Amino acid sequence: MTTPDHQPSEPQPPAPTAEDRIHRSPAAIAGGVVMLAIILWLGFDALFNGHGRTPWLALAALILVVPLVVAFTLRPAVYVGEDRLRVRNPFRVITLPWGEIAALRSGYSNEVVAKSGTKYQLWAVPVSLRARKRAARRQARAEAAAHDGGRSGGPGTRAGAGLGLGRGARGGGEPSVPARAEADQIMEDLRETLERRGQEPSAQGEIAVRWAYEIAAPAVAGAVLLVILLAVG
Template identity: 65%
Template sequence: MTTPEHQPPPPQPSAPVSKDRIYRSPMGLVGGVLLLAIILWLGIDALVVGKGRTPWLALATLLLVVPLVMAFTLRPAVFAGEDRLRIRNPFRVIVLPWGQVETFRSGYSNEVLAKSGTKFQLWAIPVSLRGRSRAARRQARAEAEKEGKGGRSRGARGAWGAGTGGGLTGTHAVDDGPMRAETDKIMDDLGALLEARGKAATAQGEVTVRWAYEVMGPAVAGAVLLGVLAGMG
């Protein structure tokens, strides 16, 4: 009599890995693409048709300017995951586990404050004073309309009388909370994620900061080449 072979249990499906929420500045992306297009067009034209030192000057300028434009427009991004916050600023990449984040602050710039007391600016989430003004005006209009509807409802009830069977009933507007600028809403989302994940066991660790040498290297090389060319007269 044969005994059945013991088969290993089937592998359990791994838990899905949640994707990071990525925040970037749309205006920064658009502006960066336009600036790069103009700079590359002028620089390549000077490289091709330039005479004498012009091609070298164009090359040095491209080496200096292109990385800087990319650093301040296309590069900045904020990646918010379940366990950490990764900030990609023009010249640095900062990784903060949620357990090391103290709070978020918004003033003339958006910042994250680590528990060590160090502040890091969120370049990818710039403060929009115009957006705040628009949100404040929308909020004021919504409140005025709400008060106007309430006044008309009270006036209608006074004219028709209560409990007459054919009287008007008051209209209650749905309160969606205060209207906020888009970047302020993003900061609210990050604050909510911090509150939810700040004490998680997997969200602990040390803050790491890495300099973006891939941006600084070409820019420094371009600046040195420009200096050399200027010194040669």
């Protein structure tokens, strides 16, 4: 039996589970791997083969740059659970119960808007204007093919055949539905989950924000070391 002055420990936001859907940017990951390979190659070459202050400068630069590259390329992810959305951005991890989310917006960037009005950008779901234009062109071609097929033939007309569009024909000669840009489709799936789970009792709670000190601390240490080395000449 607890005493009246006993204060329960503050609950921690749940970690992502195997059931969570995870969204990440393949382009960012690929770019990050290439950048890290180049940076490490140049850095270790200077570290082991440099002379004078060069190895120390290379070490400071590696401590500064490597965490930043990891933060902006490999780290971002969005975990979609039944009760909450967990957003892992370069320097923060934001856990938002669905009941605390007001909207999911897409513009030049994708972001989640809390009921308090605070906005959090989804770094792992970047907007690609080029992908949107490609999807719009596919949409226009599909509509044109469906229109021409409706005028020239009956149920046997293969409207849109060979265009490689969408999610596949539905049967009965109906043309395929053109696929949207990947980021826009992800945002639409998130909106559907918000609409479905937003009022559930298990999806209520408080928003939790945790700073990524494991990224910030080494980057700051590397910056301080680099400044000191440059200052002492």
